[in-house]
Amino acid sequence: MFTLVYLDTSPPESLKSQVLQMVVDYFSDISPVSLTPSNPLYQLYQYVIGYEVHLYLQAMNSSLDSTARLILALDDEDPSQVLGFALYLPSQDDAEACTLAYMAVKASHRRRGIARALLQQMVKRRPHAELACVASKVPTFESMGFQVLAAQGPHVLLNTRDHRSDGMVAVQDLAPIYQSKEVQQIHAYLVQQHGKKAMSEAENKRDRLLDQMAHQAQVLVKERFPTIH
Secondary structure, three states, X not given: OEEEEEXXXXXXXXXXXXXXXXXXXXXXXXXOOOOOOOOOOHHHHHHHHHHHHHHHHXXXXXXXXXXXXXXXXXXXXXXXXXXXXXXXXXXXXXXXXXXXXXXXXXXXXXXXXHHHHHHHHHHHHOOEEEEEEOHHHHHHHHOOOOEEEEEEOOEEEEEOOOOOOOOOOOOOOOXXXXXXXXXXHHHHHHHHHHOHHHHHHHHHHHHHHHHHHHHHHHHHHHHHOOOOO
């Protein structure tokens, strides 16, 4: 069994490191760009998403109401162990609204209701909740009370209501991360390791994947709303 813990400040380092490890381990599941380890760009995007979540957790120590909130599922038998987490962004100007940023559950503890419990806790606090996911995961979130609103690039946008909130959320700016010295070094290392041609093909493969995901999202939305063109 598990216990849910709500945090509006950054978690202790031992818990934070487990959350960040899950982000890295389940990168393909939770990343907006669902690359597989076979793509040479995998390590680069893995670093970026890990650093992004690190910044969200770090910002939780500020006094801003708009910073991220974290819900952890801890092991009942060993509360020092994180079994799952949901990181969400509260709306700045709509007290009921939020956007799910990332959620993951340990592979060894899936299908035990942890993801559902994490989302229910989030919705309990912010009932007008929104998330975006790949088309294949839509039925899972629909079973948890979310409904399809629209296709949004490579993802499907879902909400607990039949419309989006007008409120704003403070999303992490990824540009400085991509422009950082660390990312440049990782990219240079990957080019050295795989060669320019392989890296160029990896980028093309990524772009084809995103196009395929966008097509799947549009097809699913048309299935849900056949009368809307």
